[in-house]
Amino acid sequence: MTSPSVVPVTLAEIARLAGVGRAAVSNWRRRHSTFPTRIGGTDVSPYFSLADVEKWLRDNRKLGKVASREWLWPRFDALGDRDKSGRAIALAGRLLAGGEDSGIGLDGVGSDAVRAAVELGRREDRSGVFTFLLQRWLDRYVRQIAITPEPLADLMADLALWVCELAADDADKGIVTVLDPACGTGHLLASAATAVPAALNRPAALVGCDIDPVLFALCEVRLTLLPRSGSMSPKPVITPGDSLRSDPLIGAQADLVLCNPPSNERDWGYEHLAADIRWVHGTPPRTEPELAWVQHCLARLRPGGGAVLLLPPAVAARKAGRRLRGSLLRTGALRAVVALPPGTAAPHSLSLHVWVLRRPAVGETPTGPGELLLVDAAARFPRSEAREDGPEWSELRAFVRSVVGVTDDGAAEGAKNGRGGDADAATWAATVPIIDLLDDEVDLTPGRHITASPGDAGARVTDSWSEVGALLEGLQAEKACLTALDFTSGTADQPNTTVGELLRAGALTLRSGRHQSEAVVSEPPHDRIPLLSLSDLLLDGSPSGWAHPDDAVVVEAGDVVVVGIAREFSAWVHEGPPIAVGPQIHALRADPHVLDRWFLAGSLKAPANARHAGTHASSSSRIDVRRLQVRRLTLAEQQRYSEAFRHLAAFERLADRLGTVARKLGQDLGDELAAGRLAYGE
Structure with a gap:
């Protein structure tokens, strides 16, 4: 059992304190027998003593040039309670402002945290230290406290x-x-x-x-x-x-x-x-x-x-x-x-x-x-x-x-x-x-009560018509590629493998998104990346939150993303900048010498695959990603199918965009017709 005076930190927090990635900390733990022993948690999510970690980093010259303020927050976070940590930060700020201790009862950890903050603030910037702690506290309890950006x-x-x-x-x-x-x-x-x-x-x-x-x-x-x-x-x-x-x-x-x-x-x-x-x-x-x-x-x-x-x-x-x-x-x-x-x-x-x-x-x-x-x-x-x-x-x-x-x-x-x-x-x-x-x-x-002016509506309609034309041309081009598919010469009796078997063979790595209650913030600080959640996919597919990369499952360009819930089941190759993913969203990274990522995404996305790997309890039932199937093909054969899957994905994207633009165009035209600003058949 952890002593009340010990401040626990996770691997992600150690990485932030040392100014390195989480993988580097895992490597230190594996390679160095002197790395501090975990004091709690599990083998997958261990906790370590902040004091032991700081001593080990200093002894091994791995402390890095991280701002000393970063070492303050784990002490306050260790208080484990919104109100208690908030009162401790307020007390530290009051002392930095030249006030007196108001008699807030704090245990050893709380007193040590306040003392450390006051000492650092007096050496550096009093307001800056308090602002740093306040922002971390607001980020930590963002779901409980409504702020005005x-x-x-x-x-x-x-x-x-x-x-x-x-x-x-x-x-x-x-x-x-x-x-x-x-x-x-x-x-x-x-x-x-x-x-x-x-x-x-x-x-x-x-x-x-x-x-x-x-x-x-x-x-x-x-x-x-x-x-x-x-x-x-x-x-x-x-x-x-x-x-x-x-x-x-x-x-x-x-x-x-x-x-x-x-x-x-x-x-x-x-x-x-x-x-x-x-x-x-x-x-x-x-x-x-x-x-x-x-x-x-x-x-x-x-x-x-x-x-x-x-x-x-x-x-x-x-x-x-x-x-x-x-x-x-x-x-x-x-x-x-x-x-x-x-x-x-x-x-x-x-x-x-x-x-x-x-x-x-x-x-x-x-x-x-x-x-x-x-x-x-x-x-x-x-x-x-x-x-x-x-x-x-x-x-x-x-x-x-x-x-x-x-x-x-x-x-x-x-x-x-x-x-x-x-x-x-x-x-x-x-x-x-x-x-x-x-x-x-x-x-x-x-x-x-606000109606768009005729001139503005005309410009929007013109732009929409132009985009509709471009999208239709793109669809025609993708259609020409997809019509080359031969429905008579396919081979249906090729053996299948599963994601689980590919994981055991080392051809894939699988990471599953998780809740980010500590990392989600309403404004994008410089050290955060976009967070894609299941609710975002249900809404419009755009990330709405932000997460610290060391605390989240990060999807890189080329990774295959799989949504593991029946009503939004999908799979695609991520082609943009890094993003974090939330629960029920999985990231697969393929060995390029064994698997083609476009072939993998296209195979996993097949609706029959979802029926095979789902629980069928309801539209919100989960998909067991490890049971999803992929045909056993050589890499050269996969790459031939990969080209078709690329064209199919492009076709679907163009069709989705066309539907959106066409609906907006229809609304604008309907408004103009209803207002009598358009003539027809004259």
Whole structure:
């Protein structure tokens, strides 16, 4: 049994600490009898003592030039608990910021971890060490903690500055107060700390609140360690508490409010808050907690202040919230709705909406401008473009800033003059009169009110027709190759072998993808590679996650990928850059002197093979990859079949792409015909 004071590390972690690949560590373990003995785990997934590993690496001069921060994380991760490790990181940050030990009870491992972090931070960069630990912690518990990606937080800060109107000589001597009532680890407030001084040349007072005590503690330390924009910058004020049920910041008034509130929470306090004074636009229904957050943010604004919230798309259209949405429109509180492309933030499969609100300034007409700005960035940057490595944030941010009229120096001409001059604005954005939205549904989904201009549709149709022609030519070429297949001279009685037999003979290696709960992240750090999961294959086949290559099963160019589930069973030769694969996805690497990889992939992919190797229990049943069959042929014979399998794979790819383009072309033509912009038979 492992001692509580021992920090365990895996082979992948040792590789990262030594700055080498995992294969090198396995080689050291095999070749050197002095390599540390495992202290836990199994022979396949062993654990070693961090102290023993560090000593062995030093003694054998294999420590490498890895940043010393890398040695900190295993100590915190060894605490084995989200809250405990988070509190330890917060304590380390508080001590680095010059604070005192708050008395958090930590065992020997936790105390050693905090001590090591503080010592390193004082030698190097205090803020950098804390930021490193915080990011590793967020990566480790990415499925449990919802964050606002930094580029999205910057965009939300831009929109808040666009919509607000700050008095030049307010009572706070030029200080701009920024509030986040559900601050989490402080991503939005950190962005505002940079955006406000840059745009207004005024310091920002950061105020936040969060119900989770660990997130509150981390946010407080993070903002304290931020560089001050000037001597007048006040210290951040972060308070623990439930902003909806019992707001600890009651009475607070902010110039800007930024919020990514928890969504789909049914137990948000509906029974206890029925007569709350914040519900100026009506009591939010039990099923509309997001509209409770919207009104809370408006209640915390000063006159002329602006609020920006990140909300699920259903909030714009749910029947239960139509009365409140109508009131927000009639009073001019809601100024813009921006539909973001999928993948911008969790949940990554949804096109989240950004709502931009404003409280009328003193003496301003409470009905607002009488129109709502709708921006369909989801259509401007479709999912197919966003999924490869996340949305192109620089283009997305530039597009939204141009639509609302924010210039590079932070000026917000669009606040008074409407949309900016971006060429895409006429296609993907519209200012819709409020009266046109106040119907039985009050649906504020941008895509339902924005119609592409005739000129833009014509260009898209022209491009689609050109691509359809090119795809048809490609299909004709592949058809010519495949028609050479002879259905009369084949030999059906050739013996078969199985993947299992090929593995035992050494002609193949098999690696099966696994869960990456520690490695999946929402943003692509420099040391991560794309992660392909089964859900990605069910959706559109593009990787949606990221994984560290040392912790994952990596598919290289030339490997054969097999999906081991009946409803998505397939096999193909991977031809792109390295990717990691998740559960039920397998990687086969063939000995090129024995097996042709295209012949192998084509043989494995045969539907009869899936019927032979499947369990037949349901469409979600698993395929036993080792039972998949391959004909016994010489390498020369395999290569003849390989050419046919190549053409067949190309034929299928072209046919799939043609189906996608043809459907989109049909939709565009249908829209144009229905609108009367196309004539036929004249």
